[in-house]
Amino acid sequence: MNAGYGHQGIVDAAAEQMLRLPYATNYFHFGTEPAIKLAAQLADLAPGDLNHVFFTLGGSDAIDTIIRLVRYYNNSLGLSDKKHFIALEKGFHGSGSNGAGLTALPVFHEKFDLPMPWQHHIPSPFPYRHPEGPDGHMIIEASVAALHQKVDKVGKDNVAAFICELVQGSGGVVVPPEGFAKAMENACRELDILFIVDEVITGFGRTGPMFGCEHEGLEPDFMTLAMGLTSGYSPMGAALVSNHIYDVIADSQPPGVPLGHGLTYSGHPVSAAVGLEVLRLYQEGGLIENCQRVGPYFEKRLSEFKDHPLIGDVRSKGLLAALELVTNKTTKEKPAADKNIGPRLARAGYENNLIFRANADATIALAPPICIVESEIDLLIDRLEKTLELVMDIKE
Ligand SMILES: Cc1ncc(COP(=O)(O)O)c(C=O)c1O
Known part of the structure; x- marks a missing residue:
């Protein structure tokens, strides 16, 4: 509940949207006005060239959307071996049947047959308990080395992406040393793997700026959002996709053939109307x-x-x-x-x-x-x- 309770403006935005158009399909090239406007505003605000938005119902399906799109992207490029994902110990990436294996909390794995063989983890950059801690430089150096070692072990041609939160929320609010995320982004570029940032918790002012990525000038290939997007007034999440990923996927589609990914309630107009009002509160309402x-x-x-x-x-x-x-x-x-x-x-x-x-x-x-x-x-x-x-x- 980023914005707090009792915002009449949010309630009014939802009620007005329910009267005007409570729902319409977003399949078959349809879209609704509030979802289109919200996507445009997010694209404007988001770092780098994260200019494409796929709306979900929360964080878990945003992660699973990204996993699907990463596969599609690599297959479109003919890189069909690039299927493995690397995440952080103590990380949380939701409860989707794919994302829960990138999550690294034991109760999300045991008896669920997770993680899957294509899901790997490297140590959490946890200053209080890291063997190299609390020295930030040493932790960053060790984390970059761990990523390199994991990629070497799995095989450079087999690793698709690295994913992390900017503060590991469910893992115990682990705040990595300053410079950690940028160092990991640079390592991903060097290793030729995609860099995914999960901002489900850190998005929308939680750590200060609008997005956690702004602290270190990150420009991920994909980014997730949820929670603060509607401030909990109604369900909605988002997977943000950068131009270069979008272009490869779009160009690989034969004319007239749709991309086989969608959710009935993706971009739900009522949640989008709520999101627009919440976004206004962040900016004009002084919340950030x-x-x-x-x-x-x-x-x-x-x-x-x-x-x-x-x-x-x-x-x-x-x-x-x-x-x-x-x-x-x-x-x-x-x-x-x-x-x-x-x-x-x-x-x-x-x-x-x-x-x-x-x-x-x-x-x-x-x-x-x-x-x-x-x-x-x-x-x-x-x-x-x-x-x-x-x-x-x-x-x-
Ligand atoms: C970092 C992070 N990613 C993903 C999720 C999953 O989001 P949801 O519960 O909306 O599916 C959460 C939820 O707490 C989260 O903290």
Whole structure:
């Protein structure tokens, strides 16, 4: 809920669209006005030449759309061996039957026969627990080397793409060292593999700028969006495709033959109308500006927890943050499994009127609406302090 609750303008935009045209097919070269306008605005705002937009219902189908398009692109070029994907450990790329194998969280794999043989992972650039950490340069060097090694092992001609989030959200809000993503983009160019950025969480001001890619001037071949696109008021995601990919796919289609990819509710006009109003709020409504203003305050207040006896690591980028709990700050030991820390933390937060994601590995993840103001951040911090008091016994 990037924009927060209760925006009458968003409700009005949806209601007006429902009266004018609640739905029309987007197959057979049809399109609806709000979806066309939203695609054009996203193409204008997105980095590089990401000028083509395929709308989905959320993040998972945006990832699966991109996997399909990467295959189609390489097959169109006659590069039919380029089928393997490399992702990061701790990464999350949704629950699609393809994307869930690029996700690298054990519960998304076990008993689901994942990852598939064409899905590979390299270590997460996690400063707090990386063997080369916390030195950012060393982590970046190790990550680039790991990508090269993986490509060597799988075979250069067999690797299609590397995919990553810019902050690993579900994996515990892992904030890579500055320069990591650019170094990985450069490595992809050198290795001749496509570079895909999953901005489902980081898109739309969450880390400061409109898109996380702007921090390091990234120009990926593909980018995903969801969540902030409609600010949760209705479902919608997007796969953004760069010109050079689009052109190869379009040129390889025989005249009159459609590309066999579509979703009944792709570009749903009501969600698109919501998206247009939300995009207006980001820009004219000052939401992105607000995130840039209060993000540093949020990060500063959270950093006070570095001295807390239970907190081993505080990590944040804009209004996306995590506190990692440990029982020993020197050895970084995690709470024992029988302390059941995840559910206990969630309950303790709830009792203090604070809802957050409490990961089983003892991490509190925070992503407040980007309309949050300083006094609400102070309230959040107070409640967080009280929440931690309720779990002090995990050290025993
Ligand atoms: C980085 C990232 N990619 C993809 C997804 C999947 O999105 P959805 O739940 O909308 O399918 C998520 C969801 O949390 C995500 O965080």
